[in-house]
Every structure is written in C-alpha cells, then in structure tokens.
Amino acid sequence: MKIWLSICCFLVFSTFSSATPDTLWVPQPKRDIPLDSTNIQITINRAKPHDTIYFPKGVYRVGDGIKLETADLTLIGANKGTIFQASTWQEFAESNDDLDLKNEEIPSIVRKTGFHILAPRQTIRGFTFDQCWHGIVIGNMYEVEVSSKLNDNSDDSIIQAIGGHLITDNKFTRSSNGMRVLVGGEELTLITNNLFIDVYHAIGIHGENIHFTNNEILSESPESVPIMYFPGEAINVNLGTLKGCKNTVIEKNLIEGSVIGIRVSHFPQDTKICEGVSIIGNEISVKSHRLISKSLLSRIADKDSVIVGLPIIIEKFTMPNDSTSNRKSSITDIIVKDNLIQNAFGLGLKIDGAEQVIVQGNIFKDIKVRQPFPGVSTGQSANWPRANGSAIWISDDSFNNLIENNSYQNIEGVAITIEGDSNNVKEKNGSKIKDLGSGNTIIFEKN
Numbered sequence: 120m121k122i123w124l125s126i127c128c129f130l131v132f133s134t135f136s137s138a139t140p141d142t143l144w145v146p147q148p149k150r151d152i153p154l155d156s157t158n159i160q161i162t163i164n165r166a167k168p169h170d171t172i173y174f175p176k177g178v179y180r181v182g183d184g185i186k187l188e189t190a191d192l193t194l195i196g197a198n199k200g201t202i203f204q205a206s207t208w209q210e211f212a213e214s215n216d217d218l219d220l221k222n223e224e225i226p227s228i229v230r231k232t233g234f235h236i237l238a239p240r241q242t243i244r245g246f247t248f249d250q251c252w253h254g255i256v257i258g259n260m261y262e263v264e265v266s267s268k269l270n271d272n273s274d275d276s277i278i279q280a281i282g283g284h285l286i287t288d289n290k291f292t293r294s295s296n297g298m299r300v301l302v303g304g305e306e307l308t309l310i311t312n313n314l315f316i317d318v319y320h321a322i323g324i325h326g327e328n329i330h331f332t333n334n335e336i337l338s339e340s341p342e343s344v345p346i347m348y349f350p351g352e353a354i355n356v357n358l359g360t361l362k363g364c365k366n367t368v369i370e371k372n373l374i375e376g377s378v379i380g381i382r383v384s385h386f387p388q389d390t391k392i393c394e395g396v397s398i399i400g401n402e403i404s405v406k407s408h409r410l411i412s413k414s415l416l417s418r419i420a421d422k423d424s425v426i427v428g429l430p431i432i433i434e435k436f437t438m439p440n441d442s443t444s445n446r447k448s449s450i451t452d453i454i455v456k457d458n459l460i461q462n463a464f465g466l467g468l469k470i471d472g473a474e475q476v477i478v479q480g481n482i483f484k485d486i487k488v489r490q491p492f493p494g495v496s497t498g499q500s501a502n503w504p505r506a507n508g509s510a511i512w513i514s515d516d517s518f519n520n521l522i523e524n525n526s527y528q529n530i531e532g533v534a535i536t537i538e539g540d541s542n543n544v545k546e547k548n549g550s551k552i553k554d555l556g557s558g559n560t561i562i563f564e565k566n
Contacts, residue, residue: 140169148177155179166192174246176200184232184256187241194234196245199290205231205251211295211345232256239306240283247290250345254291257284257308258301258326282306282328292316293343302326307366310334317343319351321377325358330368338376341408349408349426353377357384358393365395374403378428378496380460385435385449385472394452402459403430410495424495430460434500435472435516451475458482465489465507467530471500471514477521483510484528505555508532513539515556522546 143166146158159179166172168191176197182205187194206228214228233248234241236257248254258281283306290313291297297315300322302308308329315321315336322331331354338350353374356367364383374380380403385393410424435449450473460467461484468483470476488508493501506512508531513520515538523545527534533551535544540556548563 140171141167143170143172145172145174147175148179150178150180152180152182156181156183156185159185163187163189163192163194168192171195174201178202178204181205181233183230184235184253187234187236188238190238191240192238193242194244194246196247196289198245199247199288201245202247202249203233203251203254204249205233206345207250208345211250214346228252235260236284237281239281239304242285242287244285244288247292248294248297249292251291251294251296252345253296253299254289254294255286255298256301257281257299260299260301282308282326284308284310286310287312290314290316291318291321293345294318295345295347296320297322299323300326300329302329304328315353317341317350319344319347319349320355321353322355324354324356324364324367324369326367327363328366330366330370331372332368332370333372335373336375336377337373338406341376342411346414348411348414350377351426352379352382352428354381355384356382356393356396357386358391363391363395364393367396369396369398369401371400372402374401374405376404376406378405378408378426379432380405380428380430382432382434383450383453384432387436393450396452397454398431398456398458399454400457404462405430406462407464427464427489427494427496429466429469430463431455431458431467432469433471433473433476434469436500453477454479456480459484460510461485463487464494465492466503466512467510469503469512469514470517470520471502471512472516474517474519475521476517478511478523478525479521480524482526482528483530483534486510486530486532488531503536505538505553506532506536509534509536509553511535513537513542513556515539518542527551 143162145162149155166189168189171193174196181203214226229252231252233251233254282302282304297318303326311332313334316339321336336353341349344350354369356364369381381398383396405428407425407427410426433450433453453476455478457480459482464487467486492504492507503512510527510530517539518541520542522535527550533553536553537559538555541558544561545564547566552561
C-alpha cells in the first residue's frame, strides 16, 4: 500500500512540476550573428508552453531571425534596450541590385528578420528592432512569397491558424518593414502601444482577427529608411493569405510623415472578398518626400521627383481590360469613423471599387489640389482627375456607400466628389458635393 501511495505521489508531483511555468534567461549579446542567433535559439528551443524568457540589455545580431515554434511563450526585453539587428546598412545598400520582384528566388536580404512566429499565442514586449527587413513576421511568410510569385493561390495550407498574440511596447526603427502578419483562425492578435520610426511599412496585415491599436508611426529621418529612403505606406491591409480581412481593426493610431497612411486593397489574383475592416479614431497626417538617386524607386522615376500619397486609400485593383460593368466589388463592409485626416495633396479619402463603406464622423482638414497631377506615387492609380482637391472621392464602380456627419475644413476642392451610383450622403448645409453619378441620395441637414 505504501509503495502504491509513493508512486501516486511521485506521479502527481511530476505532473505538477512539468506544468509549472519556468523563467529562462538568454545569454548576454556578443554582437555576432552566429553566436547571438545560436544562443537565443537554443534558449527558446528549451522553453515549454507558458514559460517566460528574459533578454538582457544590449545589441543582438540575429541575421535571418529567431523562430518561435512553441506555443504560449512570453518574451520580454529590457524596456526597448534589447536591440535586435538583423542586417547592416552595407547589406541593405548592396541588396538593391538583387531586388527583382519578378524573380522567383527570394533575395537574401528579405530574410533578415527579428522574430519569425510560427506558433500561436506569443507575447513579445520591450524589444527594439533595428535594420531589419521585417522586425516581426507572424505566419509562413516565405511560403506565401513563393506562392504569390508563382501565381499559385490554390493552397490555403500555407496559412496556419496561429493567432492569439500580444505584441506590445516595442520599437521598430530604420527597417523596411516593422511587422508582417499572415494569420488565420479565430484567436485575436493584438498589436498595441508600439513605436515605429523611419520604416517603409509599419505593418502589413494579411489575415483575420488582427487589432492594431494605440501605436505611433513617425518619420524623424526619412533617409534612414532602408532601400527606399523615405517612409512609404504606414499600414497596408490586403488579402495576401486567402483568408480574408474580417475583424481587422485599426484604431487610435498616430501616423505622421508617411507618404500613405492606410491602404486597404484587393488584387485581381485574390480569390476572396476583403470585408470587415474598421478604421477608427486615428490621426493621420501624410507628407510628400523627395526621391533621392539611391532609392529603389529611382529605377522607375526621375531623381529629385517628389513622392506624393494619400491619407486613406480603399481600392480594388483591376486588370487593364476590365470594363466598369464587369467590376464586381471585392472590398465591402469597411468602416472609416472618427478619424482626423489632414495635410494631403489630392484627396483625403479614396474609395475606388468598393461598396458598403461607412464614412462617419471624420474631420477632413487642409486638403490641397495636387499640382502637377498625378505626380509620382507608389503604386497608386491616377483615375480621379475630376476629384483633385476633394476630401472624399467615390469612383464610378463604387456603390451603396454611406457618407455622413463629417467635418470639412480648408478643403481646396469640394467636400465630396461622387462618380459612382446609388450612394448615400447626409452632410451639413454648406458642404460642397459634386455628384457625377446617378441614383445617389444627397441630404443636407441643418447645422
């Protein structure tokens, strides 16, 4: 009897011990890629679910990045004093010639990453990601890249349901991309209270159930942005993953100095509808930047050109031979609410090929006519000459959208230019509206 009791107690104690979270410490940084990346990866590979891993202050050289393949880990840096450097300025400069987007091979510089998350429910807090192609990647990015280059969007298996993450209190700087998120599944991923300074993209969102809130995206030294040498598109939302965009929330972020603030887009090869994106309570002030000769964009634009963009773009890209009658909307159910949208040349909000977009309670301020039109842009279509200087443009293939209760201050053009049909506008008396479509309902309410 005593023997059996002892065995049972041992089994209970062993089970309890193995389930107890442990605390692990990563060795001090050596500023050496093989040593740092190996030390970090060995420590992380020792961890079990629910363990916490602490990183000391200092600069880690991580090269192609650290893989997180165990669920439910918490990684804590030294209050942004733990710095991950994946590349160097020299590597970025030398990589310009290798960045041929038509090539099926992925250039080595694209793999220069901080953390590569391949398991659900990671918490990452207190790091600085410097000189990275991506600071953090969530999901199978490289498999997606290869699939898109081969125009093979038939396999959903490359996107795993690995959500449930908390990414908070980190800094991303002097990098091509702060984050790229490619996740499916029902678990919410929250990215909050992070700082992005001098990055080309702060974040690419290509999945469902992703909330990007209370972050700051700033430009302090534009020429410190690798490859392009200016901050391009702060927030980019598109399918990319075949999973859709449902429950993507972009809320209460500060965006200053990027060429484009927020873009929600749908491409011809995307097989699913992009729907369910909310853009709420953000403060967006975009800026034009002068193109310098060493920028990758100088291959297709004259040096000393000025790159111009827009605060918010919602658009479906179409094939050149598509007629308006064949353009079925693939972007729907988008909310743009309570944002401050200011300091733009051309438009404040572009709605192009979308339906059921609700634009409500926003402040549009200091929107100027773009001269010359269309100027040099980064992948933006210039199909809105009649709306130049407007706060809002609704394209000829956008319909069933609702625009109401917005404020328009210092708009050089009109408040709203409508070229589509069957849209609804409810604005205050005195709002200037140019209706070039048919079947639109326009109601002016008393101030």
